[in-house]
Amino acid sequence: MARSVSAAVVTAALGISACLLTASPAQAATGAVTGLAGKCLDVAGADPADGTPVQLYDCNGTGAQQWTVGSDGTIRALGKCLDVTGNSTTDGAKVQLWSCTGGANQKWTVTAAHDIVNPQANKCLDVTDNNSANGSRIQIWSCSGGANQKWNAPTGNDGTPSGFVVSEAQFNQMFPNRNPFYTYSGLTAALSAYPGFANTGSDTVRKQEAAAFLANVSHETGGLVYVVEQNTANYPTYCDWSQPYGCPAGQSAYYGRGPLQLSWNFNYKAAGDALGIDLLGNPWQVENNASVAWKTGLWYWNTQRGPGSMTAHAAMVNGAGFGQTIRSINGSLECDGRNPAQVQSRVDAYQRFTQILGVSPGSNLYC
Structure with a gap:
């Protein structure tokens, strides 16, 4: 489930997926x-x-x-x-x-x-x-x-932390067969790392971004089933020894993990530095701590362009459309006709999730 990337691109894409696969908003x-x-x-x-x-x-x-x-x-x-x-x-x-x-x-x-x-x-x-x-x-x-x-503030009548547009009931509807590791509380705990995520622009834009992120996550993890990359033969291939910090956790420690299957030592280093977590030295945190796992996905979504021309966050809040999020995550292997079935899988999930959130998917769905 991990994407092969050029080791020279330090903040390149995270991991290709080899695993294919209406409710009201929270009240004030x-x-x-x-x-x-x-x-x-x-x-x-x-x-x-x-x-x-x-x-x-x-x-x-x-x-x-x-x-x-x-x-x-x-x-x-x-x-x-x-x-x-x-x-x-x-x-x-x-x-x-x-x-x-x-x-x-x-x-x-x-x-x-x-x-x-x-x-x-x-x-x-x-x-x-x-x-x-x-x-x-x-x-x-x-x-x-x-x-x-630290504050204790009132929440909506469904218990959803205010400001997040996906309720726990909607999350469970999106991922009925999810691995218990991927908790809703882990996701909401991670949101503070990137407060602009699903919280920028109109209510429609915020819901579209949340749906877009979760749709790509669904595709990468087989519906939030897989926590780690399933092809163990790939594990030794994600260490770029040309980096000055090397691979202190070991040659085979930087395989794909989490909702967007973070892989490569340089991505663990960059994500850890951004989040204030030692992921280079202890990458296993991503498969042992749900909040850390979700934070790595949000890190990539909000800060990395991958093979695209913009971050996935920018694509959704600036109106470029869902197709550009696919390009940022795995465009070099899927977009421009390279693998239309994979693209369709992501689009199908996005359309399903926007329907659950009661919002239009918008235009420019494909890449």
Whole structure:
């Protein structure tokens, strides 16, 4: 199940697959958002005016602490939106209440890891100076995993972390025979690594991107059945000794693993560096930890062009179409008439998944 690539291309494609193979969106949820020291996200003075600071404060059950986490990515209180001041993307930019505009500085992803991320800035909602005193201002800051960036926010009535367009029920419908390793919680826990994924653009675009990613994953893994490459004879072939870091885990350690079948030592090195995980030294994490496995798939989807001219993420959010995601993942072996059956397999999965999510598949499905 692993793709043979030129070893000279350090961030080339991941692995060819040798394995061929309507529900409503999550509802908005309202309640308190609790964080550091069990205190609440609070609108100062319960003042609904534009520009009112958002702070940490003892929970008191008032409307100033009742936040609606919407499926549109907004978080609202007192009829207005949680807003990054001045549309800033820099560390330390303060968060305020403001009339809802639909701007990217008012979009948030609530992750299963309890981060609240502004995808435009790729930064986390943060209590300034880790100070739990009443009145401590809320800001955005580079995500660190610290306690001052962890929040308990209301979720939709199906338990889906707000901001992700695929519910657990829809995920299970897409993959009825999946390997228990590929958990929904592992996927949602991985989303914080790339908060722009399936969270950029209109509701239609976000659903199309999620369907496109999962369709390619389905093709690569035989419907989320295979965790590792099935052809063990290929295992020794994915070590490029010309790389200065070599293959510290061993000649045969870098075979295809995970939802997009990550393979080659240089891909494990690049993915690990991007994710802050030592995958070069311990590639087995990808087959032992569902969240790590999903993160490697999201890493490739969001950052690597492979044999294509754009990342798969860019293809979906910029309207290039599903066909360009195929090109980015395995275009050199499938596109331009090289293997139309493989392309059709991916397209079939994409059309099936968009139907489950209740959205049009759009145009330009083939490559």
